[in-house]
Amino acid sequence: GENVEQHPSTLSVQEGDSAVIKCTYSDSASNYFPWYKQELGKRPQLIIDIRSNVGEKKDQRIAVTLNKTAKHFSLHITETQPEDSAVYFCAASIGGGGSNYKLTFGKGTLLTVNP
Amino acid sequence: EAGVVQSPRYKIIEKKQPVAFWCNPISGHNTLYWYLQNLGQGPELLIRYENEEAVDDSQLPKDRFSAERLKGVDSTLKIQPAELGDSAVYLCASSPGGGGMWTGELFFGEGSRLTVL
Numbered sequence: 001g002e003n004v005e006q007h008p009s010t011l012s013v014q015e016g017d018s019a020v021i022k023c024t025y026s027d028s029a030s031n032y033f034p035w036y037k038q039e040l041g042k043r044p045q046l047i048i049d050i051r052s053n054v055g056e057k058k059d060q061r062i063a064v065t066l067n068k069t070a071k072h073f074s075l076h077i078t079e080t081q082p083e084d085s086a087v088y089f090c091a092a093s094i095g096g097g098g099s100n101y102k103l104t105f106g107k108g109t110l111l112t113v114n115p
Numbered sequence: 116e117a118g119v120v121q122s123p124r125y126k127i128i129e130k131k132q133p134v135a136f137w138c139n140p141i142s143g144h145n146t147l148y149w150y151l152q153n154l155g156q157g158p159e160l161l162i163r164y165e166n167e168e169a170v171d172d173s174q175l176p177k178d179r180f181s182a183e184r185l186k187g188v189d190s191t192l193k194i195q196p197a198e199l200g201d202s203a204v205y206l207c208a209s210s211p212g213g214g215g216m217w218t219g220e221l222f223f224g225e226g227s228r229l230t231v232l
Contacts, residue, residue, distance in 0.1 A: 004157075006157075009155075032219050034219065034220070041225075042225060043118075043119075043206070043223040043224060043225045043226065044158065044206070044221075044223045045223070046220045046221070049218070049219065049220070089157045089158070091157075093219070101219065102160065102163075102171065103160070103221065105157030105158050105159070106157050107155070107156050107157050108155070108156065108157050
Protein backbone atom coordinates (compact mmCIF):
# COMPACT_ATOMS: atom_id res chain seq x y z
CA GLY A 1 0.00 0.00 0.00
CA GLU A 2 0.88 3.68 -0.09
CA ASN A 3 3.45 5.07 2.36
CA VAL A 4 3.77 8.80 2.97
CA GLU A 5 6.78 10.26 4.75
CA GLN A 6 6.64 13.84 6.05
CA HIS A 7 9.45 16.13 7.22
CA PRO A 8 10.19 17.90 9.44
CA SER A 9 8.10 16.74 12.37
CA THR A 10 8.41 20.17 13.99
CA LEU A 11 9.17 23.55 12.47
CA SER A 12 9.58 26.87 14.22
CA VAL A 13 9.78 30.15 12.28
CA GLN A 14 9.60 33.83 12.97
CA GLU A 15 6.53 35.74 11.88
CA GLY A 16 6.96 36.89 8.31
CA ASP A 17 9.38 34.13 7.37
CA SER A 18 8.58 31.30 4.97
CA ALA A 19 7.90 27.71 5.96
CA VAL A 20 8.39 24.61 3.83
CA ILE A 21 7.12 21.12 4.61
CA LYS A 22 8.11 18.17 2.44
CA CYS A 23 6.48 14.81 1.78
CA THR A 24 7.42 11.76 -0.23
CA TYR A 25 5.12 8.97 -1.38
CA SER A 26 5.77 5.44 -2.51
CA ASP A 27 2.99 4.50 -4.93
CA SER A 28 3.58 5.92 -8.39
CA ALA A 29 -0.12 5.45 -9.13
CA SER A 30 -1.07 8.13 -6.58
CA ASN A 31 -2.48 11.15 -8.33
CA TYR A 32 -4.10 13.35 -5.70
CA PHE A 33 -2.18 15.16 -2.95
CA PRO A 34 -4.07 17.26 -0.39
CA TRP A 35 -2.77 19.19 2.60
CA TYR A 36 -4.79 19.44 5.80
CA LYS A 37 -4.34 21.89 8.67
CA GLN A 38 -5.31 20.87 12.20
CA GLU A 39 -5.31 23.44 14.97
CA LEU A 40 -5.01 22.19 18.52
CA GLY A 41 -8.14 20.30 19.50
CA LYS A 42 -9.84 21.07 16.20
CA ARG A 43 -10.80 19.12 13.13
CA PRO A 44 -8.43 18.70 10.17
CA GLN A 45 -9.38 21.03 7.32
CA LEU A 46 -8.26 21.01 3.72
CA ILE A 47 -6.13 24.02 2.83
CA ILE A 48 -4.85 23.16 -0.63
CA ASP A 49 -4.49 20.18 -2.93
CA ILE A 50 -2.82 19.27 -6.19
CA ARG A 51 -3.32 16.62 -8.82
CA SER A 52 -0.66 14.82 -10.75
CA ASN A 53 -1.34 16.68 -13.99
CA VAL A 54 -0.20 19.92 -12.38
CA GLY A 55 3.28 20.81 -11.11
CA GLU A 56 2.40 23.75 -8.90
CA LYS A 57 -0.66 25.38 -7.39
CA LYS A 58 -0.93 28.58 -5.43
CA ASP A 59 -3.58 30.12 -3.21
CA GLN A 60 -2.61 33.46 -1.69
CA ARG A 61 0.22 32.75 0.77
CA ILE A 62 0.09 28.99 0.31
CA ALA A 63 1.56 26.99 -2.54
CA VAL A 64 2.13 23.33 -3.25
CA THR A 65 4.63 21.83 -5.67
CA LEU A 66 4.71 18.29 -7.03
CA ASN A 67 7.57 16.33 -8.54
CA LYS A 68 6.10 13.12 -9.92
CA THR A 69 9.44 11.74 -11.05
CA ALA A 70 10.93 12.00 -7.60
CA LYS A 71 7.59 11.24 -5.92
CA HIS A 72 7.67 14.17 -3.60
CA PHE A 73 5.53 17.22 -2.96
CA SER A 74 5.93 20.25 -0.74
CA LEU A 75 3.86 22.88 1.02
CA HIS A 76 5.15 26.43 1.01
CA ILE A 77 3.76 29.11 3.30
CA THR A 78 5.03 32.64 2.78
CA GLU A 79 4.77 35.63 5.11
CA THR A 80 3.82 33.37 8.00
CA GLN A 81 1.48 34.66 10.68
CA PRO A 82 0.82 33.40 14.24
CA GLU A 83 -2.52 31.98 13.11
CA ASP A 84 -0.63 29.65 10.78
CA SER A 85 0.56 27.77 13.87
CA ALA A 86 -0.96 24.28 13.66
CA VAL A 87 -0.21 20.72 12.64
CA TYR A 88 -0.07 20.22 8.88
CA PHE A 89 -0.68 16.82 7.29
CA CYS A 90 0.16 15.84 3.76
CA ALA A 91 -1.66 12.96 2.14
CA ALA A 92 -1.70 10.95 -1.05
CA SER A 93 -4.31 8.89 -2.80
CA ILE A 94 -5.24 7.20 -6.01
CA GLY A 95 -8.27 8.75 -7.62
CA GLY A 96 -9.41 11.85 -5.85
CA GLY A 97 -13.11 11.22 -6.12
CA GLY A 98 -13.09 7.80 -7.70
CA SER A 99 -14.39 4.56 -6.28
CA ASN A 100 -10.87 3.42 -5.40
CA TYR A 101 -10.16 6.54 -3.37
CA LYS A 102 -8.05 5.88 -0.29
CA LEU A 103 -6.20 8.66 1.45
CA THR A 104 -2.92 7.92 3.27
CA PHE A 105 -1.69 10.64 5.61
CA GLY A 106 1.80 11.61 6.69
CA LYS A 107 2.59 11.87 10.39
CA GLY A 108 2.23 15.63 10.47
CA THR A 109 4.39 18.72 11.02
CA LEU A 110 3.87 20.96 14.02
CA LEU A 111 4.44 24.50 12.76
CA THR A 112 4.99 27.23 15.31
CA VAL A 113 5.10 30.85 14.16
CA ASN A 114 6.71 33.06 16.76
CA PRO A 115 5.53 36.69 16.93
CA GLU B 116 -24.67 24.20 6.78
CA ALA B 117 -23.89 22.01 9.76
CA GLY B 118 -20.61 20.14 9.65
CA VAL B 119 -19.87 16.58 10.67
CA VAL B 120 -21.06 16.05 14.24
CA GLN B 121 -19.48 13.56 16.58
CA SER B 122 -20.26 12.52 20.13
CA PRO B 123 -19.07 12.21 22.75
CA ARG B 124 -16.15 14.62 22.44
CA TYR B 125 -14.38 13.00 25.37
CA LYS B 126 -14.70 9.59 26.98
CA ILE B 127 -12.75 8.04 29.83
CA ILE B 128 -13.26 4.36 30.56
CA GLU B 129 -11.47 1.53 32.28
CA LYS B 130 -9.92 -1.21 30.21
CA LYS B 131 -12.19 -4.06 29.21
CA GLN B 132 -15.21 -1.76 29.21
CA PRO B 133 -17.19 -1.14 26.02
CA VAL B 134 -17.43 2.26 24.33
CA ALA B 135 -19.36 3.63 21.39
CA PHE B 136 -18.91 6.72 19.24
CA TRP B 137 -21.55 8.31 17.09
CA CYS B 138 -21.21 10.32 13.89
CA ASN B 139 -23.69 12.37 11.91
CA PRO B 140 -22.26 13.29 8.49
CA ILE B 141 -23.01 16.34 6.40
CA SER B 142 -26.45 16.05 4.84
CA GLY B 143 -26.30 14.46 1.42
CA HIS B 144 -22.83 12.96 1.86
CA ASN B 145 -22.96 9.34 0.80
CA THR B 146 -19.46 8.39 1.93
CA LEU B 147 -18.51 8.16 5.58
CA TYR B 148 -15.12 7.37 7.07
CA TRP B 149 -13.84 6.49 10.50
CA TYR B 150 -10.21 7.38 11.15
CA LEU B 151 -7.97 6.65 14.12
CA GLN B 152 -5.55 9.38 15.15
CA ASN B 153 -2.90 8.48 17.69
CA LEU B 154 -1.04 11.25 19.48
CA GLY B 155 1.50 12.85 17.15
CA GLN B 156 0.37 10.82 14.16
CA GLY B 157 -1.69 11.34 11.05
CA PRO B 158 -5.18 9.91 10.70
CA GLU B 159 -5.37 6.23 9.72
CA LEU B 160 -8.43 4.85 7.98
CA LEU B 161 -10.41 2.26 9.92
CA ILE B 162 -13.46 1.88 7.70
CA ARG B 163 -15.17 3.56 4.76
CA TYR B 164 -18.86 3.36 3.94
CA GLU B 165 -20.58 4.05 0.65
CA ASN B 166 -24.15 4.61 1.81
CA GLU B 167 -24.80 1.68 4.16
CA GLU B 168 -22.16 -0.62 2.66
CA ALA B 169 -18.71 -0.97 4.22
CA VAL B 170 -16.49 -0.90 1.13
CA ASP B 171 -13.12 -0.83 2.91
CA ASP B 172 -12.74 -2.25 6.41
CA SER B 173 -9.34 -3.85 5.91
CA GLN B 174 -7.77 -1.78 8.72
CA LEU B 175 -10.54 -2.35 11.27
CA PRO B 176 -9.47 -4.73 14.09
CA LYS B 177 -12.52 -6.90 13.86
CA ASP B 178 -11.89 -8.85 17.02
CA ARG B 179 -12.85 -5.86 19.15
CA PHE B 180 -14.04 -3.11 16.80
CA SER B 181 -17.33 -2.96 14.98
CA ALA B 182 -19.14 -0.31 13.03
CA GLU B 183 -22.49 0.17 11.45
CA ARG B 184 -24.22 2.73 9.29
CA LEU B 185 -27.86 1.92 9.32
CA LYS B 186 -29.99 3.68 6.70
CA GLY B 187 -26.85 5.13 5.16
CA VAL B 188 -26.75 8.25 7.34
CA ASP B 189 -25.50 8.17 10.95
CA SER B 190 -22.79 5.75 11.96
CA THR B 191 -21.64 4.17 15.19
CA LEU B 192 -18.17 2.81 15.96
CA LYS B 193 -17.93 0.42 18.89
CA ILE B 194 -15.01 -1.03 20.80
CA GLN B 195 -15.56 -4.02 23.06
CA PRO B 196 -13.57 -4.63 25.14
CA ALA B 197 -11.35 -1.54 25.15
CA GLU B 198 -7.61 -1.91 25.71
CA LEU B 199 -5.07 0.62 26.95
CA GLY B 200 -3.68 0.98 23.42
CA ASP B 201 -7.04 2.15 22.13
CA SER B 202 -6.52 5.56 23.73
CA ALA B 203 -6.64 7.94 20.77
CA VAL B 204 -8.87 10.34 18.88
CA TYR B 205 -11.50 8.75 16.66
CA LEU B 206 -12.30 11.00 13.73
CA CYS B 207 -15.33 10.72 11.51
CA ALA B 208 -15.33 12.28 8.06
CA SER B 209 -17.75 12.45 5.18
CA SER B 210 -17.69 13.32 1.50
CA PRO B 211 -20.21 13.56 -1.30
CA GLY B 212 -19.00 10.29 -2.75
CA GLY B 213 -17.11 9.16 -5.81
CA GLY B 214 -17.50 10.57 -9.28
CA GLY B 215 -19.37 13.68 -10.28
CA MET B 216 -17.96 17.02 -9.21
CA TRP B 217 -16.43 15.86 -5.94
CA THR B 218 -12.94 17.27 -5.60
CA GLY B 219 -11.61 14.68 -3.13
CA GLU B 220 -11.99 16.81 0.01
CA LEU B 221 -12.88 15.08 3.25
CA PHE B 222 -14.95 16.95 5.83
CA PHE B 223 -13.93 15.93 9.32
CA GLY B 224 -15.72 16.08 12.62
CA GLU B 225 -13.92 17.34 15.71
CA GLY B 226 -13.28 13.82 16.92
CA SER B 227 -13.96 11.73 19.98
CA ARG B 228 -11.02 11.53 22.36
CA LEU B 229 -10.88 8.18 24.17
CA THR B 230 -8.81 7.58 27.26
CA VAL B 231 -8.59 4.00 28.52
CA LEU B 232 -7.33 3.63 32.08
